[in-house]
Amino acid sequence: xxIVALSGSQxxxxxxxxxxxxxxxxxxxxxxxxxxxxDLADYRMEFSDGRNYLDYEGDTGYVTKTLMxxxxxxxxxxxxxxxxxxxxxNIFDLLPVNAFRDxxxxxxxxxxxxxxxxxxxTQLKPILAYMKAQMVQTFVFIEEEDFxxxxxxxxxxxxxxxxxxxxxxxxxxxxxxxxxxKEAEYDF
Amino acid sequence: xxxYRINPDEGLEFGIYTLGDxxxxxxxxxxxxxxxxxxxIIEYAExxxxxxxxxxxxxxxxxxxxxxxxxxxVLSAIAQATKKIKIASSSTIISTSDPVRVxxxxxxxxxxxxxxxxxxxxxxxxxxxxxxxxxxxxNYEELFEExxxxxxxxxxxxxxNWSGEFRAPLRDAQMLPRPVNGSLPxxxxxxxxxxxxxxxxxxxxxxxxxxxxxxxxxFKRTVDAYRDAARxxxxxxxxxxxxxAGFFYAAETSQQALKDLYPHxxxxxxxxxxxxxxxxxxxxxxxxHNIMNVGSPxxxxxxxxxxxxxxxxQRYIAQIDFGGMPMDNIKKxxxxxGTEILPAIKKYTAKK
Numbered sequence: 001x002x003i004v005a006l007s008g009s010q011x012x013x014x015x016x017x018x019x020x021x022x023x024x025x026x027x028x029x030x031x032x033x034x035x036x037x038x039d040l041a042d043y044r045m046e047f048s049d050g051r052n053y054l055d056y057e058g059d060t061g062y063v064t065k066t067l068m069x070x071x072x073x074x075x076x077x078x079x080x081x082x083x084x085x086x087x088x089x090n091i092f093d094l095l096p097v098n099a100f101r102d103x104x105x106x107x108x109x110x111x112x113x114x115x116x117x118x119x120x121x122t123q124l125k126p127i128l129a130y131m132k133a134q135m136v137q138t139f140v141f142i143e144e145e146d147f148x149x150x151x152x153x154x155x156x157x158x159x160x161x162x163x164x165x166x167x168x169x170x171x172x173x174x175x176x177x178x179x180x181x182k183e184a185e186y187d188f
Numbered sequence: 189x190x191x192y193r194i195n196p197d198e199g200l201e202f203g204i205y206t207l208g209d210x211x212x213x214x215x216x217x218x219x220x221x222x223x224x225x226x227x228x229i230i231e232y233a234e235x236x237x238x239x240x241x242x243x244x245x246x247x248x249x250x251x252x253x254x255x256x257x258x259x260x261x262v263l264s265a266i267a268q269a270t271k272k273i274k275i276a277s278s279s280t281i282i283s284t285s286d287p288v289r290v291x292x293x294x295x296x297x298x299x300x301x302x303x304x305x306x307x308x309x310x311x312x313x314x315x316x317x318x319x320x321x322x323x324x325x326x327n328y329e330e331l332f333e334e335x336x337x338x339x340x341x342x343x344x345x346x347x348x349n350w351s352g353e354f355r356a357p358l359r360d361a362q363m364l365p366r367p368v369n370g371s372l373p374x375x376x377x378x379x380x381x382x383x384x385x386x387x388x389x390x391x392x393x394x395x396x397x398x399x400x401x402x403x404x405x406x407f408k409r410t411v412d413a414y415r416d417a418a419r420x421x422x423x424x425x426x427x428x429x430x431x432x433a434g435f436f437y438a439a440e441t442s443q444q445a446l447k448d449l450y451p452h453x454x455x456x457x458x459x460x461x462x463x464x465x466x467x468x469x470x471x472x473x474x475x476x477h478n479i480m481n482v483g484s485p486x487x488x489x490x491x492x493x494x495x496x497x498x499x500x501x502q503r504y505i506a507q508i509d510f511g512g513m514p515m516d517n518i519k520k521x522x523x524x525x526g527t528e529i530l531p532a533i534k535k536y537t538a539k540k
Contacts, residue, residue, distance in 0.1 A: 051316070
């Protein structure tokens, strides 16, 4: 199983810290899972110009192809201006319409205010649904006060991250198994 | 219809197209050489002609896993190897070519073939060729519209006066050689959406509608939009032919057809488009109301006749060879087409 952890912002540190914790949680509990962390802050991404994702080169080509090869994607996003960052939206725009078909996608949100709690539900989930993701419905919402000096200090957040890791793997295994059985039934 | 060399009294035309893809056979993982693939395509056209198929076309794609970038050259070899089958492109990416050169090529092809050449002009679904051939993809729409208009102008006039944005102007330029009957049938390739079809309709240009899968009734909306736009543009839709083009595979049973075809489509699309064809959607392809012509010969006959009733189109074009399909399977399909499918379609659609 291949899981990509996508840290969806070019700026800030909290999402990356939470994504590091997520990758650690997955790797410790599921050593056989191949995890790749992509922090958009580390890549020079082009804006989508409508071409097929295979036709992008350099960092853009690496990121799109790596995401397309994943069985599951954990998306980590901060909230900017009451929405997801442009950098993350650009990833969606770079990918084909059905990019997340047969993939499990789970979410982790870091926000400066609890008032942003609904942003994932109203703005991120509709995009993932349109792109045909199987979503882990419960996402991890982390606030400013859960961090201190670049570390997560709220143990409950770490528990929730552990559960997100487990839910992501279990749902991916489940859907893969169901899909394989169904595809075998088609007998072609 | 005469202008487009189509006689509706003879019934629905049956054609074959290839994208000129050059993919491994998923059953063996092996790929023939580009030379073998091109020879195979020429042989395919010859065998199609022997089976009584009306039309054969070859596409251009400038990317990995394709072998007919120089599709006009391949068509030229087909013209020489055949006697009566109509030959065309599917499609010529006019946006990134000089319409004068394209016309010279296809007018010559018409002379070689004795009046059998046609052009299907498209915009490209993959855009790598813009970089390769030195065009800016930001002009995707404008390039196509301007060059397609020029292509049509050349088709209608031996002496052309023209100026535009993307090519040097033409002053009393003679467009030679001329095709056998003075002009060529020129079609506009349409991707299946109504918006795209309407552009062809307004301009009064024959429509070549490509489709993957889905409900036949969905594509009826595209056909209606095309004819409505043609009427709005002052053209008579009854004089404008429509061709539909998509996956085709015949075997003893529909299950066998799905088995034989699916790995080629799925693996081929993964390589050329980066995403496979979901089994769930593919399984629906055998439904009588699905536009994919996959099934037993009898099921396919019924499907094509149903599509003809719904669309009232003049030509159906089958894609059989995608994704490293072995030549033996292609030959079996041609046999079923020639002995069962074509005679039935002609019988029910031709005027008696």
